[in-house]
Amino acid sequence: MTVNSASARYEGLGKDGKGHIWTARGALDGEPYGFASRFEDGPGTNPEELIAAAHAACFTMALSFGLARAGHTDGQLDTRAEVTLDKDGEGFRVTKSALTLTAKVPGIAADDFARLATDAEANCPISKLLDCEITLAHTLEA
Incomplete structure (x- = not known):
């Protein structure tokens, strides 16, 4: 633990x-x-920005390990997470985390990459923690 x-x-x-x-x-x-x-547009951070950072980092690391387990030894993964905060009754709720991934992984087939990325999104601990819609868009560059 x-x-x-x-x-x-x-x-x-x-x-x-x-x-x-x-x-x-x-x-x-x-x-x-x-x-x-x-x-507003003030200086500093906020809880949703920190959740976005945690989700991007967790997903990217999970995918990195999945690619390594699949035998890949090189690559670059760049993930952006956008967390949406919406009004919910008298308060607010995180309703969505949208992950956008751009990757360079030499020698991987597009369908294998898509499968590994989907698995990483579903199984990263932060994805499991979030009680909201999670979307994943990915681009595999040559």
Whole structure:
């Protein structure tokens, strides 16, 4: 079992509050977040951006390992995740995570690549965690 941790502090309340996020390994060290970075164009990050980063990273790593298990030894995988936050009653809900993958994997057939990419999307731990629609678009470049 692997356990990872992060923490957040929010000083002030509502729109006027300001938050900061820390990760145990130091990748985020007091990174600011708040209303402006979540719902406007303010500086800092927001929870949905962090979910998008986690989903892109998890899926890409899962596909990398799937390709290695299939005998491939070289390649480049570039994934973008776009997480959608929609109004849900009195609050909000993440309703979609759209993964867009561009890959270069020498010697792989397009149908094998598509199968491995679909399997990675379905089985990466972050895909399993998310309770929303997940879409995957992929392009295999020569």
